Amino acid sequence: MDEETRNVDQQSTEVKRGLKTRHVSMIALGGCIGTGLFVASGSAISEAGPGGALVAYGLMGIMVYFLMTSLGEMATNMPISGSFAAYAGKYVDPALGFAMGWNYWFNWAITVPVDISTVALVMKFWLPNTPSWIWSTIALVLIVLINAMSVSTFGEAEFWMSAIKVVTVIIFLAVGVLTIFGIMGGHFVGMRNFTYQKAPFVGGIPAIISVFVVAGFSFQGTELVGITAGESEDPEKSVPQAIKDVFWRIVLFYIFAIFVIAALIPYTSHSLLGSSATDVAISPFTLVFQRAGLAAAASVMNAVILTAVISSANSGMYASTRMLYSMANGGFAPKALSKTGKNGIPYRALIVTTLVASITFISSIAGPHIYMWLVAASGLTGFIAWFGIAISHFRFRRAFIKQGHSLSELKYHAKWFPFGPVLCLILCVLVIVGQDPSAFAHFDWQQILVTYMSVPLVIILYLGYKIRHHTKIIPLDEVDVSPTRTEGKLTEDK
Template sequence: MENKEQTPDHSLRRGLKQRYVSMIALGGSIGTGLFVTSGSSISQAGPGGAIVAYIIMGIMVYFLMTSLGEMATNMPVTGSFATYAGKYVDPALGFAMGWNYWFDYAINNAVEISTAAIIMKFWLPGVPGWIWSLTVLLLVFILNILAVGNFGAAEFWISAIKVVTILIFLVVGVLVIFGILGGHATGLSNFTYKKAPFVGGIPSIIGVFVVAGFSFQGTEMIGVTAGESQNPGKSIPKAIHQTFWRILLFYILSIAVIAAILPYTSKYLLGSSITISPFTLIFKRAGLALAASVMNAVILTAVISATNSGMYSSTRMLYSMANNGYAPKFFGRVIKNGIPVYSLIATTVIGLLAFLTSFVGPKIYMWLVDCSSLTGFIAWWGIAISHYRFRRAFVKQGHRLSELKYHAELFPLGPILSLVLCTIVIIAQNPSAFTSWNWYEIGITYISVPLVIILYIVYKIVKHTKLIPLDKVDVKPSTKDHE
């Protein structure tokens, strides 16, 4: 009889193909942040400021992904960066990072299914929203309980819809800029309109860091998939480079097209709904009569994709924590097709309970959403410090970089830059709250920071953990990479 409580690298199935790994990360980071709210960055910092901010944050994300790639190819495990924080820094940090990330996506799943209900009201306003939310949650649960290869295939095709939409948008946008569609050539005049291309100087660019950072979150899912990739030593590095360039080009080119057609002073750049989003408006200007319906359908697929990948990553993180002793052991059990079913059920239930608080206590629901707002940046911070410690320990113990299957370039610049920028973004979430010392706003905005610190301190006190000396860090490469 099959043992259902095997070690992490053998209980899950390596069923994720190379193209699935890339699409999971790509799909997790392309959603409403690009399709609906991308225009706000242009309005805030001007076309030049927005592009500069996205490029800088894109470079930071690249360094983070290469840092994660170096560790993931050396030791490919599910829920990787929490494991790495525990092995290369301090077990208490691994505990805090794991629960931080799980909480982030467990709560965000509730946000996404709530968004799905809002989207469906565009077509069927008479149907209660909770029906659509539960439908999406059930669909995502079914996709995640299937074998991981089936999950990857579903995510691949859902994400492909978004990619095709962006490509069509870019082509249509260029035709509008030159007057081939829409009847009026705008050229690049809006890049020098009034105070453009840079509006508000460096403070505005830093403000866009926050928007760009949220938009790029999800790229770290490459690390979460490492334990189930068919050939992590080859698929992870390839996925890192493909995902980085696709995301950066999609965002930069989309922002450039939007900025060329709509001046930074346009009220439509601040549109909070799909009917007045920059994507919809530009499709309408090109003569696409059903632009709102088409984009609404695309946004719905984006929400389903985000929920699907979020459910996957949070389930694997809980599973990984169980195998590392950070969560109850039964969360580490799997069923015959290699799915950590107890972790999946727990994550689904928490997402459902968080969603239900929107009925019984809207303030509680918004508090949960605010609590999870910074967790992605905290996870990135943890990846950077883990890689910094890993590389230093690797060299200190007499290893050569040639021993690594993949190594991040420009060390230690990459992790240090990532640490600095993540810290800036975390502080810049709501600086005005400190100006007036509004303790309520400070608490709501930054509460995830003390929560992580509390998790770290409590585990440290209970388990008596210490910072692992560099010469004691276990940097031995995994022998379980199926090549």
């Protein structure tokens, strides 16, 4: 090991491991429960019908499970912050690690101001005459403070915000079932809405594919377990447990929740057609609670949605900060950003991310067109990250076996390989291509650019690094599959 590698390893241990198993499990679960479930699930039902929505969310849930097992196998072997960039650079090509890292950091740095802007819109439900920037500023200061204190503070805050969302879904399911059977709401509903008009399947396979996109955005955030592994007190235990828990909870929460919504609200309802991420009055959850006779439903759901949005911004700040820190350690970002404070927080990476988020937020007020392009550029980033995770795991496992290792050496190994990563690759490509097929049909080049902008950006990052540093796809017999609890080097030793 040369001197530079030792310095990287020493610096990487400065990030303290303060996330408990319960934190990791709840963060992974809470990451995929947000406005995608509370509000956007209604638009999925209206577009594909109850049966089409259940099929789309079911298939996407299966894909996410395999994605999590792929990430889990790598994260227990090499638990680090900013895992996606490190794995892509270590198992595939340093240029891919560079592109993946900056792509993911950019996504969250842009998404944080989107979330804090949404906080202001949600607050207008109670205080419509208050200037929006006040609530957005308060939200930004709050999440920066949470992220600046300690990793355990972040973990505890996320645990309780995620717990609020989980309890809400459980109550919703209980109330929904009672309403279906007429115990609440006054009359028996049963399954009549599942066969109403063209239901259960509306629009056929094209509609199901279009709902894949909605479902994919709903599930984004589950990959946070790979980021948290680097600061987990016991990643060999917490990561597999989080994966196991998340799969069953996704099935329970998403599939059952959509079943309840579809049973109680016909897919032709204008409320579902008008689903908006910030209009709590037409959230399917609000409608079901009101149907059951709960008068304060809208106000309660607004509070839950507010919690979900703040939780998303909080997780986004954490993920982007750790990704930037990891890239600095691996040579993909300025070395100065790898510095940490006494509490183990990479404060310089946090400051840079906060500045970018603040500038983006200001641009949303001063120049809405610039803001629109920034948001569009980050639109497909989550799916690109999933694609990178799948291909990294495919390469890792093949290299691991080719070099004579046994699966028994792994602390956790994904079952059904290579079916899992191959399925993830296929569905990710399908979702990315299926974002807006009508734009291609009408040759609307401006809409195509807005929708697919993140794809050429990643390609430019990849090729730019590859050309400048003359990197190559690492041969399987040269891939470093050794287990480690440090960041390691992501580029070739000189």
